[in-house]
Amino acid sequence: MxxxxxxxxxxxxxxxxxxxxxxxxxxxxxxxxxxxxxxxxxxxxxxxxxxxxxxxxxxxxxxxxxxxxxxxxxxxxxxxxxxxxxxxxxxxxxxxxxxxxxxxxxxxxxxxxxxxxxxxxxxxxxxxxxxxxxxxxxxxxxxxxxxKPFGRDLETAKALNATLAGYFDETQIYRIDHYLGKETVQNLMAVRFGNVLFEPLWNNHYVDHIQITVAETVGVGGRGAYYDKSGAMRDMVQNHLMQLLCLIAMEPPSKFEADEVRNEKLKVIRALQPVDSHHIVRGQYDADGDSPSYRDDAENPRSFTESFVAMRCHINNWRWAGVPFYLRTGKKMKARASEIAVVFKDLGHSIFEGDEARHRNILAIRLQPNEGIDLQVTIKEPGPGGMRLIDVPLDMTFSEALGEEADDVTDAYERLIMDVIRGNQTLFMRGDEVEAAWEWTDPIIEGWNKRNDVPKWYDQGSSGPDDALMLMHRDGRRWRDIKG
Missing domain, CATH: 3.40.50.720 (NAD(P)-binding Rossmann-like Domain)
Incomplete structure (x- = not known):
């Protein structure tokens, strides 16, 4: 190739x-x-x-x-x-x-x-x-x-947009989010809208739920003062995870052009329902031997700022009614990984019994590391002994599928800067997108402040607080294992 x-x-x-x-x-x-x-x-x-x-x-x-x-x-x-x-x-x-x-x-x-x-x-x-x-x-x-940051709330985002609009037209402004420049993020659109295989299944008739995870192994050391004024909600959810949610959930645009794509993303944000407080979990990583706690890194012994967030969201439209979207992001977790997982529903009727009947198809889009896409399908385990079923991935890891060309997979910043020169705004956020995201995010943060909400401690190298696991378990579901 x-x-x-x-x-x-x-x-x-x-x-x-x-x-x-x-x-x-x-x-x-x-x-x-x-x-x-x-x-x-x-x-x-x-x-x-x-x-x-x-x-x-x-x-x-x-x-x-x-x-x-x-x-x-x-x-x-x-x-x-x-x-x-x-x-x-x-x-x-x-x-x-x-x-x-x-x-x-x-x-x-x-x-x-x-x-x-x-x-x-x-x-x-x-x-x-x-x-x-x-x-x-x-x-x-x-x-x-x-x-980024494009403001720290709706009011400051509006002020920032107004400042830029005083000198530049919206068509001249490129709000960069490097997550949107990743090869796999763009492949997500290709998989969705370029294959007859998936689009008919991309709705509440076939999808049980969707998980979006952005996990980091590093803490906030070195940028603790900034992060303590921001937290995971402002630093990650309002922008990175929100953009991934939009791309996975948006309607097909009429054509692959900047405003057509961004119009559909904006519709997703505006269709997001408010999140109930019992559907959100906040956390802070604890000290671990010689490794300092979040509060030590932030140099704020009374900090209530979250280094971890998990939540259950719903999109109020025909396509996604009743399908929960689970988002989580955190520092000092067990592995560095960013993944979108589309978990499909069980078969309406299985001809198999017992454990052999409990298998699900999962489409996993890995953003980092080892960018790629795999589809988990059910097959018979090889060998004698009857019909024993196992789940295996149909794996398209870019480094393997593209061979030596994978070494030349363009960095997100490179791709986005070249798009600026071309005048292509498709992978950049529009001002009204940013404001709509803050409009949804602000009430969540205000609720924490009014309730004096205290983040839950979690161990470094874990998957986050136990309450985040219960967020899924209460619904009869489980988080996918975080793998680097």
Whole structure:
């Protein structure tokens, strides 16, 4: 299988926060991989912009170090790295003042795509947008990329959207969620809407329930101060898990175009029912030997912020009436794994008896690690001894199915940045989507605050609090085992 790489139009990409951690770990090494693949054309340029006093040579040295530290096999391509570094420039910029803006304006070229990546705190978005227009650096064709958090509640999300809308049209704003750039997430849409096998079964007549799990083995050490003001609900559920829920539950769009897809996602969010308090479990990881507890990591001995959330949701529409969606996410869990599992109903009538009758089909979409899709089906166990049934996966692990091309599966950030250059907003959130998600999320958080809700302790390396297991057991169901 030969990978088809279509070059994008020449561009000038300005990365505000170009010396920051995200730029070093993801954005700049990813752009080098796109250059190496031929997708980023030789005429394109990247301009780092940050507070640090640095010249072009210093920035290029920093980027070379970042590729060496965070790159994969491509970091051995020394000649290509040297060519890539020649495409880089740097401007020291004062986001709240006037320093560096004239220099940046002088770097921009006519006749190429102009894109601006706001890899900075949301508090600086307005200042950057204002100065880009005041110095005529951005125009009606320019695009901006903004990182989450997109507010911390409905009120701040509306304010942030209004700030950006004062300078840019909605068609120019790309709210990036790297989960939507994952290969498997896009394959989810291909599986759903490209195969006659699944779409007829994708409803409450055949689906028993759906589980969405995003589990991490790391804690919040190093970012405890930020996380303690956010928590798992704001940091993960309102954006990442919400987007996965939308993609798995949305109606088929009339065509695969940005607004058509995002209109259907918005309908899912607006159809979500309020969640009862007894259908939500919050948790905090406890200390484990020398490994500190959440409160130790957050340096807040009285913190009620959750590092784990599990909940049962319902979508109030014809397709999903009566089908529960179980969401869970947490830190310091037994394995690092992100998975969507569609659990189909039992057969209406089984010709088998006893244990042999209790088998279910499950479609599992693995987002990380080992991206892939498998369908659990029931077969006869090989060998003599009668009709003994076992469940086996029809497995499409990308690294196995695609062979050596799997080594070239594009990182989410790479794919999404190239979509920005193309002007394709399909995998980016629209402003009304963000606000609708907060409108559903805010009452849950407000309820916790009013009740002085205290998270349940859970052991590090576990699957979360016992109450999360009971959330499923009360319904006669079980969480799937978390496997890395």
């Amino acid at each position: 030969v990978s088809r790489v279509i070059p994008v139009d020449p561009f000038d990409l300005v990365i505000f926060g170009g010396t920051g951690d995200l730029a070093r770990r993801k954005i700049l090494p990813g752009l080098f991989r796109r250059y190496l693949s031929g997708q980023m054309t030789p005429e394109s340029r990247i301009i780092g912009a940050a507070r640090s006093e640095m010249d072009d040579a210093g920035f290029r040295e920093m980027v070379a170090d970042a590729i060496e530290e965070f790159g994969g096999p491509e970091k051995s391509e020394k000649a290509a790295i040297a060519e890539f570094l020649d495409k880089l420039a740097y401007v020291a910029i004062d986001a709240k003042g006037e320093g560096g803006w004239k220099e940046l304006a002088g770097q921009m070229r006519d006749g190429v795509v102009r894109a601006f990546y706001f890899s900075v705190a949301p508090s600086l978005f307005g200042d950057l947008a204002e100065r880009l227009h005041a110095h005529e650096i951005a125009n009606s064709e320019s695009r901006i990329v903004v990182e």
